[in-house]
Amino acid sequence: MTNSIADIEKAEVILVAGSNTTENHPVLSSFVKRAVKFKGAKLIVVDPRQIKLTRHANMWLRPNLGSDVAWINGLMHVIIKEDLHDQSFIENRTTGFEELKAMVDKFSPDYVESITGIPAQQLIEAARLYGSAKAGSILYCMGITQHTTGTDNVKSLANLAMLCGNLGIEGGGVNPLRGQNNVQGACDMGGLPNVYTGYQKVTDEAARAKMEKAWGVSGLPDKPGLPVTHMVPKAYDGELKAMYIIGENPLVSDPDLNHAEKSFSRLEFLVVQDIFMTETAQQADVVLPSTCFAEKNGTFVNTERRVQRVRKALEPPGSAREDWRITAEISRRMGYPMRYENAREIFEEIAGLTPSYAGITYDRIEKVGIHWPCPTPDHPGTPVLHTQQFTHGKGVFHAIDYIPPAERVDTEYPLYLTTGRLLYQFHTGTMTRRSEGLNDRAPESFVEISAGDAEKNGLIDGQTVRIASRRGEIEARVKVSDQAVDGTVFIPFHFAEAAANRLTNAALDPVANIPEFKVCAVKIEQAA
Amino acid sequence: MTDQTITINDQTFSFEPGETILEVARRNDIDIPTLCYLKGATPTGSCRICVVEVKNARNLLPACSTPAEPGMVVYTESPKVVESRKMTIKLLLSSGNHNCAVRSGDPDNWTAYQLRVQDYDNSGDLCPAWGDCELQNLAFRYQVCGEPFPTAPPHYSMETVNPFIVRDFSRCILCGRCVQACNEIQVNNAISFGYRGAETKIVAAGDRPLRDSDCVFCGECVQACPVGALFEKNARYDWRPWEVKKTRTTCSYCGVGCQLELHVKNNEVVKITGAEDTPPNFGSLCVKGRFGFDFINSGDRLTTPLIKEDGKFRKASWNEALNLTVKWLSEIKETHGPDSIGVLSSARVTNEENYLAQKFTRAALKTNNVDHCARL
Incomplete structure (x- = not known):
């Protein structure tokens, strides 16, 4: 994180993207919820699932899987068009603004809607909210990074923060939430x-x-x-x-x-x-x-x-x-x-x-x-990075175009699958699955599906189904849930006996070499 | 400009506008006892333990919710204050199953009372919070006993149906700290005050068990509870403060890095609490951090090196396992070159261990093939 956890409560606007914060970083999510409830902060959640944090949010934007560069460019398009960007920050602290401006020019709200599914009006409102804040904090997690365009997604969020002068200040920042203790x-x-x-x-x-x-x-x-x-x-x-x-x-x-x-x-x-x-x-x-x-x-x-x-x-x-x-x-x-x-x-x-x-x-x-950084024995440490200048001098805007995810749905594999964690389990489950209490709350894998998709496929809550991708198949129970949106299902990856990663795509981001865990195409059939 | 000072127990202190009497006192190491007050939450002033005498005020005022005002003269332990606190403590002790020694009263009724509590609680031991109870501490401090006769039996039966938290309504003093912990600190909004008057109860989702509510079992309420009403299910009657050694450390689940206290008894972790007043978590934890520690003392832990022979593992000595490892790594390095070996360090182990893993890879194996699961 460029900023500290406590700093979240100083933000006027908090943009949470690709982070199921209440389940994966529960204690940190309290800082977000408190900021909203008691400090008057506005919360924008961008996530393909209607996660619990959306209950606390002023806006929930629902992008199609793997369309992050498009909505971030769309936000910047609106911010620049409505003159909400921080001109002095851009002039004093950054380079490459003109190239960025030229790139985001085509990402009009209507064009962005056609890629992401986010209604144009919602995008405009979100842009105004983030763009008008004195201090806006961006929190993101694996929903942003685990894509073939993971590096592009992160750079785009950095573009957005720099555009509005939200780096190097209290309550601002681009803040990745790390998923493992160390x-x-x-x-x-x-x-x-x-x-x-x-x-x-x-x-x-x-x-x-x-x-x-x-x-x-x-x-x-x-x-x-x-x-x-x-x-x-x-x-x-x-x-x-x-x-x-x-x-x-x-x-x-x-x-x-x-x-x-x-x-x-x-x-x-x-x-x-x-x-x-x-x-x-x-x-x-x-x-x-x-x-x-x-x-x-x-x-x-x-x-x-x-x-x-x-x-x-x-x-x-x-x-x-x-x-x-x-x-x-x-x-x-x-x-x-x-x-x-x-x-x-x-x-x-x-x-x-x-x-x-x-x-x-x-x-x-x-x-x-x-x-860190804490260069000398009398240095107090650095809760906020980039207050005077960036590590390499000026902050560079990267003009980034939208690239679709590596795998798309088709007639054979008509549903998108995204994966993640649950509150009551952790990663591959070697620790949490040895806890009776945690297993009581989250005993087995499941496929979270919308009521619409369940009906369309003739599936009922609790039945066991086979989920298959081009790479493998697993069996899991159906969980019909309000969190799921039509066309996209979710499976937690904790459970080795029904490992979601038999399905996922190993296509990599060319720079960070991170796999596209968050997008692949699957089909669901009645288990034999 | 008015002088921003108040006098507490004949000493003068400056204050910031908006600061309460309690905050000024605590900042200056003057101890005013509290029960319903929860740091970080809105003061409610409901328990009346923190009352102080303020010169020219008609009544005693709750220090937790009374703002300091210029020229205020405050006494925190005056006879009037002590008398009031004694009465409050006495009423609280009499309100439920506070079966510690301070609730003795009439020796003739002691046994009948204990048997009744035992019947409710399914335990012959004294209250599970014995020695870790703020009400008990106050009773000792002010030398108060409960009423000499037992009060009416508890209104509500105990809730034990979830795996983590026991809700013992017979010991609840309705201070509301759990409600504040849930709604103002963690903001899970799962519990609130329900019913009225003598029927008042802390309820979840229209008085259903926690597991059928929005509760996510973070246990913030358990840590906030000043008495024995909320308790970790597995530690209940298996943990007494004098039996455990507490060690402060960093949680090993997600990247928030919560500071926690491991409570260890006979080389086993029996309970975990959040370390108070310190970043990043200021006492808060989640369900995994607080309750997900069974793995530490699990019987499944690896206890000896293993070597695979004919597809099956057999136990081996460290010497044998290390020699075999070194033989293979050396041979493969010799035959196929250093880059034919890869090392995965870990996001789970310490900095020191990661450092040595990459140092070993680079300096001993002579390859840069070292990575960990940051991407996975």
């Missing part, structure tokens, strides 16, 4: 194929030299490695021979699972380090038992870039070990010793090599976490 930290730490800690590029000679010196090695590889979404096809092709997987369950969370399973089975060697015998661990040659968050010391980084302490509260079961100790031991046995007494020592090394973490110590975050 996904921000995993990125910050260089758990990515192209960067070291703090996003220092592996292609940068100076950065490589710095790491080589610190790590006491030479010849660090200079070309970016494979993202996970490329590792899987490479395994299928036989180019990738071995994998070491720490605390992840790709055999439920990957798209097009049938293909992913074949790919993993072709590996010569798979070692999985986890707290449970996950679907992925079952495919492994060696399984190493690790500790869960309550059994170790360290830090997580939350969605607002706040580095916070994790503390050991109990002893791990059996001979399970902390993940870092296992990695360090494998490394030692491979001839590259890593000597650390505890997590604090590792953190000190990280801070020494990472400018944005340089001022953070365990002592400083003992009580309250600090937002």
Whole structure:
């Protein structure tokens, strides 16, 4: 997030796009709901489902799946036409406005309606609402990013925020909501194929030299490695021979699972380090038992870039070990010793090599976490980014045209499928599905469908049906729901035995390599 | 301009316009007891515990909902105040099944009363909130007992039909903190005051069980409840404050990073509460963060390294499993080059562990093939 969570309550207008906030970030959703109920903020929800947050919203815009660039360009079209843009911000802080203006010119409300299904008048009203706010906050999640145009979608939201001068101010910002406890930290730490800690590029000679010196090695590889979404096809092709997987369950969370399973089975060697015998661990040659968050010391980084302490509260079961100790031991046995007494020592090394973490110590975050960047020991941290200038100087407007999703409905697969999470389960369910109470509330998979579509297909609530895409099929119960809109069904991806990802499309965004989980075409039939 | 100061217990303090007497007092470490007051919510002034004496005022005033005014002279523990609080506490103790020692009264009736509570509660133990009850604390502080005879039996039976929260109406003092927690803090709008007068009850969806209402089981109401009326189902009678060690940490579910307290007893997490007064969550949690901890002490946890032989796993020592791992990784690296190996680090493990995973990949394996599930 460019801004902090508490900052949401300072916004005049909140635009929530592609985020089922009350289910996936429940505590953060309270900040949104409070802003609306008590601070007079106006809420615009843009989502293909009539999610619970729409009950609190002033407006709900319902776009067709995969049409995000079109409605965002449409908002900007109206804002520019009605002169609601922030001229001085554009002049002082940005470049590329003319190109953007030329691009959004064709995205008239009527044209946008033809692509997105959002009524022209609604789009105009939403544009006026966001465009007139002194401070407008944009919150988004995987509904924006998990598309073949994910990068375009995010850049478009950034365009919109810059157009209205909503960056670098309290109550503004472009705020991605991170879905896992330490996904921000995993990125910050260089758990990515192209960067070291703090996003220092592996292609940068100076950065490589710095790491080589610190790590006491030479010849660090200079070309970016494979993202996970490329590792899987490479395994299928036989180019990738071995994998070491720490605390992840790709055999439920990957798209097009049938293909992913074949790919993993072709590996010569798979070692999985986890707290449970996950679907992925079952495919492994060696399984190493690790500790869960309550059994170790360290830090997580939350969605607002706040580095916070994790503390050991109990002893791990059996001979399970902390993940870092296992990695360090494998490394030692491979001839590259890593000597650390505890997590604090590792953190000190990280801070020494990472400018944005340089001022953070365990002592400083003992009580309250600090937002990076925090370059020096006396720096208070940075709750709001880009207050004076952007990381690379001026903010660049990207003129982006609309591209349809990779798969469209047709006569054989006439329904759109979108996937996501439920309040009572988490990701691949390895943790939450071991809770009796949570299972009581959300025991099994289902396909959420509108009353209209159910009637059209002769389906009744509670019956078991077969859902098929071009890649696979699963069985699940029908759940007729007001949340669903005609033509689009929803399936949660938590349940391995009815894994939604057997259906999803592995088509990738060309820049971010993120799969298009949020759009594919399916058909629904009576189960045999 | 008028001088923005008030006097509390003969000390002078400045205040911001709009600040209540309670806020000025607490900011200056003067303790005024409260029950219905919930930080962050609109003060209701309904429980009358926080009353203070204000010079020239006709009655005692609730500190939580009375704005400070220039020149105000306030006494927080005057004889009149103490007398009023004692009466309030006495009435509250007598209003329900507050079967802690402070509710003793007449020794002749003690046993009959306890048996009646036991019958309602299905437990022979004293109140599950014993030692963690704000009403009990106040009773000790002001040396108050309940009425020497039991009150009428509770109006409403206990609700135990959902997996997370027990609603014990016999111990509810109708302070309304749960209603505020639900409507003003989490804004789930699931519960409200229902019925009238002596029949008053906290109700969900026209007096239906929580599971058939808009309740999402965040448990904000449980954490807000000052007495034993709302309790975590699994911790009820299995948790006493002196039995557990609390450790502050960060939640391991979504990216909000809520600060929580793990309550550990005999190496098991028995309860989780939100860490109060600290960002990002200021005490709030969701159903997963508060109740979804069974996995930690699950019998399904992996406890030993495993090696697959002929398609089946067998237990192995760390030494054997690590040697096999290193042998395979070294051989494949030697034969097919470093880029034939891929490492998936994790959005679930710590920064320190992610850092070592990428350091190992780059410095030991000599490849940049390291990623995690940020995209998935």
